[in-house]
Every structure is written in structure tokens, then in C-alpha cells.
Amino acid sequence: xxxxxxxxxxxxxxxxxxxxxxxxxxxxxxxxxxxxxxxxxxxxxxxxxxxxxxxxxxxxxxxxxxxxxxxxxxxxxxxxxxxxxxxxxxxxxxxxxxxxxx
Amino acid sequence: xxxxxxxxxxxxxxxxxxxxxxxxxxxxxxxxxxxxxxxxxxxxxxxxxxxxxxxxxxxxxxxxxxxxxxxxxxxxxxxxxxxxxxxxxxxxxxxxxxxxxxxxxxxxxxxxxxxxxxxxxxxxxxxxxxxxxxxxxxxxxxxxxxxxxxxxxxxx
Numbered sequence: 589x590x591x592x593x594x595x596x597x598x599x600x601x602x603x604x605x606x607x608x609x610x611x612x613x614x615x616x617x618x619x620x621x622x623x624x625x626x627x628x629x630x631x632x633x634x635x636x637x638x639x640x641x642x643x644x645x646x647x648x649x650x651x652x653x654x655x656x657x658x659x660x661x662x663x664x665x666x667x668x669x670x671x672x673x674x675x676x677x678x679x680x681x682x683x684x685x686x687x688x689x690x
Numbered sequence: 691x692x693x694x695x696x697x698x699x700x701x702x703x704x705x706x707x708x709x710x711x712x713x714x715x716x717x718x719x720x721x722x723x724x725x726x727x728x729x730x731x732x733x734x735x736x737x738x739x740x741x742x743x744x745x746x747x748x749x750x751x752x753x754x755x756x757x758x759x760x761x762x763x764x765x766x767x768x769x770x771x772x773x774x775x776x777x778x779x780x781x782x783x784x785x786x787x788x789x790x791x792x793x794x795x796x797x798x799x800x801x802x803x804x805x806x807x808x809x810x811x812x813x814x815x816x817x818x819x820x821x822x823x824x825x826x827x828x829x830x831x832x833x834x835x836x837x838x839x840x841x842x843x844x845x846x
Contacts, residue, residue: 620704634762637784
């Protein structure tokens with residue numbers, strides 16, 4: 589891997605999920621956007637794989653926050669905290685800030 | 691970034707199946723770690739947001755290249771631009787494998803039948819070559835914004 593800092597991501601966490609991701613649904617979500625036109629057959633597969641890596645990363649980050657605060661239950665606050673600490677997840681700031689706290 | 695509701699089409703229809711996502715999330719975690727219900731919902735919303743983000747950017751890449759169909763290569767470029775360059779290798783492998791699986795069927799017989807099928811060693815070598823290419827593209831390409839790690843020493 590190119591990165592020199594150890595990052596808790598799907599790639600180096602060795603996590604293997606058995607349940608298949610819903611590629612067809614991913615395609616539907618993509619095309620719900622009016623601006624999106626034609627999509628090659630393999631493209632939803634690519635986006636789905638990226639999604640899998642993304643959610644693994646996000647879940648692990650949430651789990652780390654929960655662990656740090658001494659609990660084994662991941663809450664909205666843990667996700668919010670993890671997201672604000674991760675530059676990669678800047679695009680989620682608006683989404684989480686519009687979420688009600690527990 | 692929310693596109694206007696299209697007449698006759700609800701944005702709520704375009705979401706990820708809750709049961710499947712709940713199962714997936716559970717599989718990633720050790721058995722003693724749970725997720726609050728509203729946190730589950732938030733995770734799913736984040737996923738949809740991610741799909742929208744990557745789709746939009748892929749669309750822009752596609753337009754800039756003056757193509758009409760969004761190809762997996764556009765997705766790779768979009769990931770790099772968005773700061774998810776570390777995903778490129780696995781995403782590349784995923785759709786190449788998918789392409790290979792679909793291709794193998796059509797390679798049997800027809801004009802490609804002169805030994806076009808690859809042995810496992812050849813496949814592995816091919817995969818390594820592709821990874822190297824993807825890595826080279828990642829390293830030699832535009833500067834990727836610095837990514838924070840879990841312990842976050844970097845301020846956004």
C-alpha cells in the first residue's frame with residue numbers, strides 16, 4: 589500500500605464480509621440523480637466495491653470511538669466524532685450535523 | 691447537493707436495503723459490539739451520500755473526457771480526486787474480475803478460441819501488472835489531499 593501511516597481501513601483490517609452488497613440498488617441510487625446518464629455495466633460494481641471499503645472504514649472508526657469512550661455500543665455521537673476527526677469524511681459534515689443527538 | 695425531487699419519483703425509493711445493510715455492518719464487528727438503531731440509520735444515510743458523491747464526481751470526470759457513458763475508470767479517477775485513492779487497487783480488482791468472469795464465457799469458441807483463456811498463474815501475473823499500473827497512476831497522478839487516520843493528528 590502507498591500510505592506510510594497505519595490507517596484503520598477495510599484494506600488492512602482483513603475484514604471479510606460474507607453478505608453481498610446490493611449492486612443493483614447502488615445502480616438505482618446512482619441513476620436517481622438526474623444528471624447521471626448512461627452507466628457502463630461494470631461501473632456499479634466499481635462503485636459498490638468503493639462503498640464496501642467506505643462503510644467498513646466508517647464502522648471501524650465508529651467502533652474505535654465507542655471503544656475509547658468505554659462502551660461497546662456505537663452511537664450517533666461516536667459516528668459524529670469519528671467523522672469530524674477524519675478529513676476524508678468531510679463531505680458527511682452537513683449530513684451528521686443535521687442529525688438529532690441521542 | 692440534493693437534486694430536486696423528480697416528479698413521480700421519490701428520493702426515498704433510492705436507498706439501501708436496511709436488513710441487508712444491518713447484516714453487513716454486524717459482520718464487520720466483533721460479536722460483543724452493537725450499533726444503536728439511529729446510528730444504523732445514519733450509517734445507511736452516509737452510504738447513500740457516498741454513492742451520490744462518487745457518482746457526481748465520476749460523472750464530471752466522464753464529461754471532461756467527453757464520453758457519454760460513465761466507465762469504471764472514471765470512478766477510479768473520481769476516487770483519487772475525492773481523497774479515496776487508497777480504494778483504487780481493490781476497486782480495480784473488483785471490476786476487472788467481474789469483467790474477466792463475463793469475458794471468459796464469451797471467449798469460449800469464436801474468434802478468440804486460440805488459447806485466449808489464461809491460466810491461474812497468468813491471471814495472477816496480469817493482476818499484479820494491473821495493480822502496478824493502478825499504483826503508478828495513483829503515485830504519479832495529481833496530489834491527493836492528506837488523509838487523516840483514526841487517531842487523527844491532522845486537523846481538517
